[in-house]
Amino acid sequence: MAFAAAICFVTGCSSDRSISADPDSFTADLTDAGPQGRTLGYLGDNAETAISEDKGHLVVNLPAARSGRPQAGIRTMFAAVGDFEVTVGFELRDVRMPSDGYGSGVGVQVTPRGGADRIVYLGRVRHPGEGDVWKAVHRTSRGGRREHDHRYVKTDARSGRLQLVREGGMIRCLAAGDDGEFHEVAAFAFGDDGIREISVIADTGGGTNRTKVAITELSVLADGLPYGLPPEEGVSTWTIWAVAFTAGAGLLAIGAIDRWRGARTIGRA
Structure with missing residues (x-):
């Protein structure tokens, strides 16, 4: 895979969101992702064999597995502070309805400075109990025990876009199918902690079927996009x-x- 550094960081972008008047913006050339990527790194133990390039898109091909929860994808090497808007484009290329597990498909996740005990996730999955859905998850931790708030909305979209938008302390989960129109799947109270990582993940969901998806877009608009861990105070x-x-x-x-x-x-x- 070619790792051409064609990443575009831009300032002064306009937005109808509550993001600051002079935000930072990131639009990915997905072919830049790699084990040693400057702005996008690989995620998952088998990412190097599972991920390939196809006409500027990243294809994640997870083979059928009898055990475990194979996952692979990409993650940002920079943080996001303040209000933000994360948009991911996807295609379901070969995702069969699983008979067990928590849903096979692709999604986007934000993880705050505190670690993986708190996340918000939005995905397009095929779920053994819920069927074909947009799936939103808010994970929290109480007394060392993880708790999950799951939301499901029916869809038949095979391609589309996923969007996580933080305004104040709320994160809205929005999804658009083939018609391109965004609809709200869920909204969660999340707080204003800096986001240490944005990840896009293909996941078998514990099912035994092959899962093949394409990541077609990744863009981030935020009050600040510092490299590495988010600082205590947002630094652009x-x-x-x-x-x-x-x-x-x-x-x-x-x-x-x-x-x-x-x-x-x-x-x-």
């Missing part, structure tokens, strides 16, 4: 780059002065 990617540029310029200046002084010393010897 641009602030980090500006600091790095200033520091680098300073080091170059110091080096030039040292060379000049060395030349003068040599000349006097």
